[in-house]
Amino acid sequence: MQKARLDALNLKEYMQSNAIPGEILHLEVPTPTVEAAAQAVSADPKQIIKSILFMVDETPVLVIACGKSTMRPTDTPPAND
Numbered sequence: 647m648q649k650a651r652l653d654a655l656n657l658k659e660y661m662q663s664n665a666i667p668g669e670i671l672h673l674e675v676p677t678p679t680v681e682a683a684a685q686a687v688s689a690d691p692k693q694i695i696k697s698i699l700f701m702v703d704e705t706p707v708l709v710i711a712c713g714k715s716t717m718r719p720t721d722t723p724p725a726n727d
Contacts, residue, residue: 680713 654670661668677683684691694713699706 683713 654672658670660666671687673683673686675682675686677686680691680694680696683689683694683696691713695710696713697708697710699708701707
């Protein structure tokens with residue numbers, strides 16, 4: 647069984663179908679830090695959110711957090727059965 651490929655189009659469709667406002671930006675510069683991301687979009691670092699994708703028992707779990715917060719795999723809640 648081939649796994650589905652998730653990309654920006656999948657995310658945009660999900661946002662639209664669930665009435666989630668937002669915009670997906672494709673930046674021309676690398677943004678490895680909150681500060682770099684804020685500079686790239688002329689925003690304050692407090693306005694930046696970040697996401698990280700963990701695989702939990704072969705299930706993707708997306709964590710979204712305030713830009714300046716620290717995320718660790720141990721911070722994610724247990725997967726629901």
